[in-house]
Amino acid sequence: MPLPSRTPRPPSPRARARARVLRSAVLVALSAGLVAAALPPAAPLGIGDPLFPQLGNPGYDVLSYDISLTYPGRNTAPLAAVTRIQALATGDLDRINLDFTHGTVSAVTVEGEPAAYESSGEDLVITPARPVDRGEAVEIAVTHTSDPRGPADSGGWVRTGDGLAMANQADAAHRVFPSNDHPSDKAFFTFRITAPNALTAVANGLPESRVRKGATATWTYRTAHPMATELAQVSIGESTVVHRQGPHGLKLRDVVRTADRELLEPWLRRTPGHLEWLEKRLGGYPFETYGVLVADADTGFELETQTLSLFERGLFTEPGLPDWYVDSIMVHELSHQWFGDSVSPRTWSDLWLNEGHATWYEALYAEEKGGPTLERRMKAAYGASDQWRADGGPPAAPKPPEPGEKISLFRPVVYDGAALALYALRHEIGTEAFQRLERTWVSEHQDGTPGTKDFIALAEWISGRDLTRFFADWLYAAKTPPMPGHPDWHSRAPRP
Numbered sequence: 311m312p313l314p315s316r317t318p319r320p321p322s323p324r325a326r327a328r329a330r331v332l333r334s335a336v337l338v339a340l341s342a343g344l345v346a347a348a349l350p351p352a353a354p355l356g357i358g359d360p361l362f363p364q365l366g367n368p369g370y371d372v373l374s375y376d377i378s379l380t381y382p383g384r385n386t387a388p389l390a391a392v393t394r395i396q397a398l399a400t401g402d403l404d405r406i407n408l409d410f411t412h413g414t415v416s417a418v419t420v421e422g423e424p425a426a427y428e429s430s431g432e433d434l435v436i437t438p439a440r441p442v443d444r445g446e447a448v449e450i451a452v453t454h455t456s457d458p459r460g461p462a463d464s465g466g467w468v469r470t471g472d473g474l475a476m477a478n479q480a481d482a483a484h485r486v487f488p489s490n491d492h493p494s495d496k497a498f499f500t501f502r503i504t505a506p507n508a509l510t511a512v513a514n515g516l517p518e519s520r521v522r523k524g525a526t527a528t529w530t531y532r533t534a535h536p537m538a539t540e541l542a543q544v545s546i547g548e549s550t551v552v553h554r555q556g557p558h559g560l561k562l563r564d565v566v567r568t569a570d571r572e573l574l575e576p577w578l579r580r581t582p583g584h585l586e587w588l589e590k591r592l593g594g595y596p597f598e599t600y601g602v603l604v605a606d607a608d609t610g611f612e613l614e615t616q617t618l619s620l621f622e623r624g625l626f627t628e629p630g631l632p633d634w635y636v637d638s639i640m641v642h643e644l645s646h647q648w649f650g651d652s653v654s655p656r657t658w659s660d661l662w663l664n665e666g667h668a669t670w671y672e673a674l675y676a677e678e679k680g681g682p683t684l685e686r687r688m689k690a691a692y693g694a695s696d697q698w699r700a701d702g703g704p705p706a707a708p709k710p711p712e713p714g715e716k717i718s719l720f721r722p723v724v725y726d727g728a729a730l731a732l733y734a735l736r737h738e739i740g741t742e743a744f745q746r747l748e749r750t751w752v753s754e755h756q757d758g759t760p761g762t763k764d765f766i767a768l769a770e771w772i773s774g775r776d777l778t779r780f781f782a783d784w785l786y787a788a789k790t791p792p793m794p795g796h797p798d799w800h801s802r803a804p805r806p
């Protein structure tokens with residue numbers, strides 16, 4: 311049930327002054343408890359994402375997160391945590407909703423003052439001692455636990471053989487820390503991780519300090535660019551950080567189990583080459599550092615966490631996987647640093663902009679390294695495309711995930727099905743315009759959150775063409791349109 315309370319609205323100084331007077335009168339007359347009782351019941355809010363309507367919250371913009379985590383030395387017990395959020399109110403707020411579930415909250419302050427709080431659905435609903443006005447900066451501090459236990463497929467913490475890693479995409483960051491858990495609200499992050507001395511902690515961004523105190527050490531990391539909550543990464547384990555240099559002196563650091571360092575080196579040393587290959591096509595790498603985190607875990611996926619992509623150890627150690635395949639998966643996650651991380655989606659329906667592009671560069675790289683040709687892969691995708699659209703919806707209007715299986719959003723239609731749309735686009739506007747579009751998209755929207763309509767507008771501007779019909783068919787139609795240049799390609803009729 312939506313809460314008919316505070317949504318952003320234009321300021322009206324006279325109305326605000328009157329409200330202030332009334333509030334003070336009420337505060338004098340009644341106890342704080344009675345004022346809280348005058349508010350409607352707490353309810354979970356969202357910003358209306360087409361696929362996850364209750365993710366994110368209206369009325370504020372998070373500027374930064376400062377997250378302190380204390381790891382007890384085993385991954386079967388909750389971590390003690392404090393999350394400090396600096397936000398800017400974009401509306402008048404009697405209440406502040408954060409997304410948070412699966413942990414226990416023991417205290418909340420707003421601007422240093424103790425605040426009332428309660429859980430409602432997957433929201434932590436905070437009632438500050440004094441309402442927050444639109445335009446005000448506000449600091450919220452939540453003392454809580456962060457619990458790595460629970461079903462492995464629910465997302466959030468990943469329990470590894472030697473500690474923890476994180477996999478929050480799409481909607482699980484709020485299982486780890488209270489947040490405005492929607493990719494359209496990016497913010498700067500600081501992580502302060504306290505762990506027993508024998509362990510190594512690494513997070514997104516660059517290290518700032520490591521301070522030993524008795525049997526523990528506190529590691530601090532900070533991001534130089536804003537980041538979506540779904541892209542947060544914290545690794546704690548018996549690991550070694552392997553440093554090397556990338557193009558133009560870029561600092562690279564990989565995180566591997568100390569015991570695996572030698573074994574994985576032949577793969578780790580490929581990253582500088584992957585970077586050069588992508589920079590040639592897309593322009594400069596968008597962040598302050600990059601690296602590969604190899605986790606001793608069976609996640610069933612790799613994940614483009616910002617500046618430090620998460621990989622399952624098995625990708626590199628399982629016999630029988632061809633080199634070109636492993637290489638191309640590394641390039642897939644690396645290309646997400648441009649598509650998905652630096653340029654992150656406005657809504658989860660824009661997921662095709664992440665996965666379609668990452669699949670595109672994965673396929674191009676595979677072709678160069680002995681994998682199938684792009685044309686062969688795209689012809690196969692074309693054959694399956696009508697089935698994919700029937701199962702998952704068209705690329706830019708995907709069906710919601712299956713109930714209880716949020717990860718089922720990641721269907722073939724947003725991977726090869728979306729790369730197929732890019733293949734058609736390249737033919738439609740020509741290779742030169744297509745490459746210019748790709749480079750302009752990632753440079754113009756660096757650190758931004760553009761949506762599908764922005765991509766369409768840029769494609770039209772760069773090609774000087776009206777592409778309304780083209781994109782309506784390729785991104786939104788139930789049936790796959792004819793492939794330009796390949797009238798002989800056919801998509802099999804979907805099974806009911």
Ligand SMILES: [Zn+2]
Nearest residue numbers: 642646665668
């Ligand atoms: Zn991907």
